[in-house]
Amino acid sequence: MLNHPKYPYDIASIRADFPILNQDHHDGVPLVYLDNAASSQKPRQVLDVLDQYYRQYNANVHRGIHKLSEEATAAYEDARKKVRRFINANSRREVIYTRGTTESINLVAQTWGRTHLKAGDVVLSTQMEHHANIVPWQMLAAERNIIVKYVPILPDGTLDMEAYGHMLHDEPVKLVAVAHVSNVLGTVNPIEEMARLAHENGALILVDAAQSVPHMPVDVQALDVDFLAFSSHKMAGPTGIGILYGKRALLEDMPPWMGGGDMISTVTFEGSTWNGLPYKFEAGTPSIAEAIGLGAAVDYLMALGMEHIHAHEQAITEYALERLAEVPGVTVFGPDAGQKGAVAAFAVEGAHAHDVAQLLDAEGVAVRAGHHCAMPLHSVLNVAATSRASFYLYNTFDEVDVLVNALYVVKNTLVRG
Ligand SMILES: Cc1ncc(COP(=O)(O)O)c(C=O)c1O
CATH class of the missing domain: 3.40.640.10 (Type I PLP-dependent aspartate aminotransferase-like (Major domain))
Incomplete structure (x- = not known):
């Protein structure tokens, strides 16, 4: 999928610029970095x-x-x-x-x-x-x-x-x-x-x-x-x-x-x-x-062009929202892809956000869990914590699939019945 028609630039060569993305997260499990809203990775041009x-x-x-x-x-x-x-x-x-x-x-x-x-x-x-x-x-x-x-x-x-x-x-x-x-x-x-x-x-x-x-x-x-x-x-x-x-x-x-x-x-x-x-x-x-x-x-x-980065992230976010909607018991907070930045904060019914993030991490997927320094908003949403996947210019559609597959593993482990 690295040459997916929706990529506005050569995503493989972009990913090659970010050394941290090209390593295993755990032995034999590649890193899928989806915590970009907290902090992004850095290309070799910056390093x-x-x-x-x-x-x-x-x-x-x-x-x-x-x-x-x-x-x-x-x-x-x-x-x-x-x-x-x-x-x-x-x-x-x-x-x-x-x-x-x-x-x-x-x-x-x-x-x-x-x-x-x-x-x-x-x-x-x-x-x-x-x-x-x-x-x-x-x-x-x-x-x-x-x-x-x-x-x-x-x-x-x-x-x-x-x-x-x-x-x-x-x-x-x-x-x-x-x-x-x-x-x-x-x-x-x-x-x-x-x-x-x-x-x-x-x-x-x-x-x-x-x-x-x-x-x-x-x-x-x-x-x-x-x-x-x-x-x-x-x-x-x-x-x-x-x-x-x-x-x-x-x-x-x-x-x-x-x-x-x-x-x-x-x-x-x-x-x-x-x-x-x-x-x-x-x-x-x-x-x-x-x-x-x-x-x-x-x-x-x-x-790269900010318009291209934006278009890429919109396509990834739209795809992520579609795929997350397929997972029973997962609720994504916030508006539709059309009015949304590259962020998907979600809750998994019957599971705590921190447990979800920890099990996703075991599958190689780095997301954030908690109140994301927005405690008053979480009280308005009436949830104690959410898990958050957030995307950047180097994320791929394949990585969204890894996230969704990992969520099924999480659900099988945490949510019974
Ligand atoms: C919307 C928003 N405002 C402010 C901040 C704080 O940024 P920094 O910790 O870099 O000062 C963040 C970081 O998560 C943020 O997402």
């Missing part, structure tokens, strides 16, 4: 760049005038330009390096939130958020007496847009904080429309794009979002690096968050002044190799 940095030009950035430091700085800043092009930001100054989505959202909460929100203001989140887009707002609420409200989801796992409109209109909403794609339901939220409505009602919008930027074309100007956060490790890049995109005027207006080297313009014993964008938000020695590795990941994704 090589990390290796080259440490072997050939390891040095601190923005500080030295020696050749190694200049090389490291050029590669580090070059990666920022790649990310700018990738998401179509207006300027590289709008691209802030952080440790990942979580840190990006906390940065906005701690800087923009602390200066612009006052008691009684509402941050409008949704019932389908990852903890990373709930807890920072709750922490701010405890400190500032702001109110966090949640747009409900409909029974099909999509957002209740009617409720969204009412809440925007009826509440003093200052910020909408919403996931582009849910990491459990896979729901793709209508961000362009949500941004337009937020702006019409005088609110800003922050988008948690951890599950969209790795999988589909995302253009921050077309979406007209104010802030957008994502993580490198979910998009074939290294861990420890991510991005906060923000509109320049907003970022200019925000105070820095962490203080230290590189983020200052001048320091005296009496006080300090701040560096310009993006450095104002990048205190201390950054994750240099990781940023350069993210740049290599962006090159890799752009060479």
Whole structure:
């Protein structure tokens, strides 16, 4: 099936780029990696760049005038330009390096939130958020007496847009904080429309794009979002690096968050002044190799084409939903393939999600089980935990078959009668 007509690219050669995919998971059992929503695998093009940095030009950035430091700085800043092009930001100054989505959202909460929100203001989140887009707002609420409200989801796992409109209109909403794609339901939220409505009602919008930027074309100007956060490790890049995109005027207006080297313009014993964008938000020695590795990941994704990656994942997800529907007692959460990212969270009747994941692992299939950092959503779904298969650019239709066959083994072992 490796030359299935639905593959938009040469999947065999793509898989050959990812060394980890070409090994046995257990003796004689090949790895079927379906935990991509947690973290993706990395191609040799990214691994090589990390290796080259440490072997050939390891040095601190923005500080030295020696050749190694200049090389490291050029590669580090070059990666920022790649990310700018990738998401179509207006300027590289709008691209802030952080440790990942979580840190990006906390940065906005701690800087923009602390200066612009006052008691009684509402941050409008949704019932389908990852903890990373709930807890920072709750922490701010405890400190500032702001109110966090949640747009409900409909029974099909999509957002209740009617409720969204009412809440925007009826509440003093200052910020909408919403996931582009849910990491459990896979729901793709209508961000362009949500941004337009937020702006019409005088609110800003922050988008948690951890599950969209790795999988589909995302253009921050077309979406007209104010802030957008994502993580490198979910998009074939290294861990420890991510991005906060923000509109320049907003970022200019925000105070820095962490203080230290590189983020200052001048320091005296009496006080300090701040560096310009993006450095104002990048205190201390950054994750240099990781940023350069993210740049290599962006090159890799752009060479494949985000439209192709998206089309491939849609075909795989559609196939997975069809095949999972054949397995008696398996319920998949979230909307149909047409409105869904590359995620299938499911429950197996009569079996605990952790037992399911453990037995799938014995069959070589790596999935995640638990609440996937979305405990409130699981309480809305009325399940304690789900198992989650999530796909990426290198997954195959054959691997979906392995998952489904393994689920029959799981059911025979766990579910009797
Ligand atoms: C939707 C969503 N938001 C935020 C995060 C947090 O990302 P990170 O742990 O890379 O900061 C994740 C990771 O699972 C996610 O899926």
